[in-house]
Structure formats: structure tokens, C-alpha cells
Amino acid sequence: MVELSDTPEKPASSKVENAVIPPPYSADLKQKEQIADTESGSLGPAVFEGVDENAVLRKMDIRLIPMLSALYLLAFLDRGNIGNAKIEGLVDDLHMTGPQYNWTLTVFFFTYAAFELPSNLLLKKLKPSRWLPFIMVAWGICMTLMGVVKGYGGLLATRICLGISEAGLYPGVAYYITLWYPRHRAQFRQALFFSAASVAGAFSGLLAYGIAKMDGVGGYAGWRWIFILEGLLTILVALIAPFAIHDSPETAKFLTEAERRFVIHSLRIQNSADSHETVQQNDKFQIRYVIDALSDWQIWLGILMYWGITCPLYGISLFLPSIIKDLGYKSSTAQLLTVPIYITAAVVAVVAAWFSDRRKQRSPTILFYMSMIAAGFIIVLASTGRGVPGVVYFGVFVAVLGIYPAFPGNVTWLSVNMAGDYKRAAGMAIHIGIGNLAGAMSSNFYRSQDAPKYILGHALELAFVVVGMSAVVVLRLSYQRINRKRDAMDPSEYPEDPDSLGDRSPLFRYML
Incomplete structure (x- = not known):
């Protein structure tokens, strides 16, 4: 609860973190602010009386996170199930070569x-409750069509269309979360959302194991049913999604008026050194916001960090069944052995995010778990070809335990260090979009001629992790230097309107 002092001699205090009220307040001044709050809709301290921050967060978690997690679970399931289909006969049935696959x-x-990038700008312009279900229907159709293709050309075309339709989901939802949660609360929610990817990895193996038993039903091979049934499931959930997605705190009917104002206030003061409330100036789209994002040094350095995580992420998600099968296991066993890896990774990701939010720091957690990725691939490289498949499996296990906690931290860290709605939307799309080119690279790391050792693939993954870890260190040191420089500035040196500068404002402090 927020408590306001009635005595002018003492500063007002708040139990709600970040809702700091500048002292001193006289009773007369507070009465005027109450009137101003009512008449102008501003966010003075009076409107927060009776607001319980934890209760507000629980309300938002219950209403937002389950549906967002379901969307991403299906997206990641549909994106990666081609790896499961491969070991069920896709390549042989379509007469494809390894390079074609x-x-x-x-x-x-x-x-x-x-x-x-265009999808995130459209999300900002349109309602999330409309845009996200729309693209979901589109990729569900693409996925279903993958189950009826006749050859390599058809599979190639449907994969191209799948990329177009799925493009807006992850950056859109990652940005959407920043519209609801302040930066010291965001990673836990990003991890809950992203852990759906690791659950999808586990669910994919179980589902593929079960669906593959339908081999021959309706004249279709088992791998075709994997695509068809998972695509139809996506379309079904998309029809429900518009009723479960809330567009913004300003219009959220499940929050009271005071709670809505508190959420908005918390977001506006989150980047300020002195709890100064900044008003967003980005209500209307201008191309300069995209240019600002494209020219922002932190995004390009962040992309190297992103590649250090997503190259292993996509390499593992696309090839894990094949890697395990090539250790000497049957395809059905390989499908099932992926399950414990992903389930454990989901739990570790959520715990790590909770710890990072409590510490209010991102880089130490990211660096620690990226070191686990590196250690995992070192174990794999050292044990491959030595007749110890269990040790290779353990190394992959360690790598995955590093990937899934590191990823939401990486996305959250950069997103909270950009100010302005349109710049953040554009910046996150650039960061995630170019970052996901890692998938294009890692798709070619594990070549069929390198089986079963895959030395080249594992070595390349390790190299990207090392580069990514270096980027984390440079990014943190750069943020520290800029924060110290801004701390030393005299307020008289501030420009006339510092709020309009976004994260370049002397009032803005980068999160470390």
C-alpha cells in the first residue's frame, strides 16, 4: 500500500518501489494536486493511495502471460518441428539432399x-489483440500446407511464407511486455513467456513421438501429420486469442483507474535517476524514430551478444533430435531424450530471471549463463568420437541450460535501455530481426557429411558464444561510463527539454 504523510516537515514515503514522491508536501499542496489529478488526468501522488503493487503485478501476470506463452509455444513448436519430421522420413520421402534440407x-x-521491423511498427499502430492473432492464423495455414507438399520446391516455398508470418510474434510480444512492466520487473515475465520455447522443445519431442504413430493414416506419412495437426492447433488457438489479449494499461478493464495510473507512472519513471516522470513524445509515428534506432550503437553491439545465444539456440533446436539419434539411439528414443533437457531449461530460465529482477542487474546473469553454453560445447567437443555418448548428451544438456536463461535476459536488457515507444519498437525489431539471422547461419553449421561427430558445428557455436560474451562485457562497461558521466553533470548543463532526448537524455540511466 502507498502511504502519504500529512505532515509538511517529513518527506512522503512509499512502499511501492519506484513510486517516489518528492518531499516536502503540505496538506494544501496535496489537495491542489488531487484537484489537478481529477481535472487533467495527470499522475500526482494522490491517485496512488490504496494501490498495492504486488496485487497489480499478479493481475497483469494472470491476464497477460498465459496467452503470450501459449502463442510463443506454438510459434516455436511450428518453427522447429521440421527437425522432428526429418528423423521420421521427411528428407527421404521428398528425395532431398542434405544441403537442400x-x-x-x-x-x-x-x-x-x-x-x-515492419511488423513491430504495425503492432504499435494497430491493436495487439488484432495483429497477433492475424499473423498467427497466417503461420498456422503455412504450417498445415507443409504437411501436403510434394517436393523440395513446395517445402521451400512454405518455409519462406512461414518466416514472413511468424516474424512479428517474438519481437512484438517482447515489446508488448515493456508496455506493461517496468524494467526491473520485466525479465521474469520475459522468461515466463520465453520458457514456452523450451516447453515447446520438450512438447515437440513428445508430440512428434505420438503423431509419428499415425504413419499411413489417410495415406499420409507420420511426418506429414506432425505439420498438419500442429498447424491446425495454431489456427484454433488464434481464433481464441483476440478475446484474451489486452491492448495496453490505459484500456485494461481488469485494472482499476488508480491501478492504471500507477502502472503508467511506474513506466514513466523507470529510467530516471531521480524518479523524474518523463512523458512519452512518440504518440505519432515519425521516421526519425526508426533512424534513431538504426544509428544506436548499443543495438549493434547487442546483436553480437544476441548471436552468441541464438546461434546455439537454433543449432540445438533444429538439430538436437539428429544429434542424439547419431549418438546411436533409435529415432523414437532420440525424440524422448530431448524432453528432460527442455523441461529443466524452462525451470532454470524462470529462476534465473527472478534472481536477476531482484538484483536489478542483467549483465552478470547473462554472462554467467553464456559461460555455461561455452562449457557445454567444450564438453561436447572433448568427448565426441570417444565412445561416450552419455557425456556428449550431458554437454548438450549443459549448453541448453545456459541458452534458455541467457536469452530473455539479453532481450530484456537492451529493450529497457531504449526510451520512446516507437524507438523501442523499432530497436527491438532490429535487434531481434538481425539477431535471428543467426538461425540462417546455424542452419548450415550441422552438415549431413559431418555426422555423427558434428565437430564443425559445435566449434562454430562455441566461437559465437565467445564473441557474444565479449560483447556483454563491452556493453556493460560502456553503460557504466555513460552513467558516471551523466551523474557528474550539473543540472544547469541540461538541455531545455531533456525528456525529448529519450535514452540520450542526461536524466536517463542505463540498467547494468
């Missing part, structure tokens, strides 16, 4: 990366 993986990421 890798190319069907690669082209997805070209269109996926290209359409993320």
Missing part, C-alpha cells in the same frame, strides 16, 4: 528477419 531451414530466417 539445410536450405529449407535457412530461407525461413531471411524472411523472418526482414519482416520483423
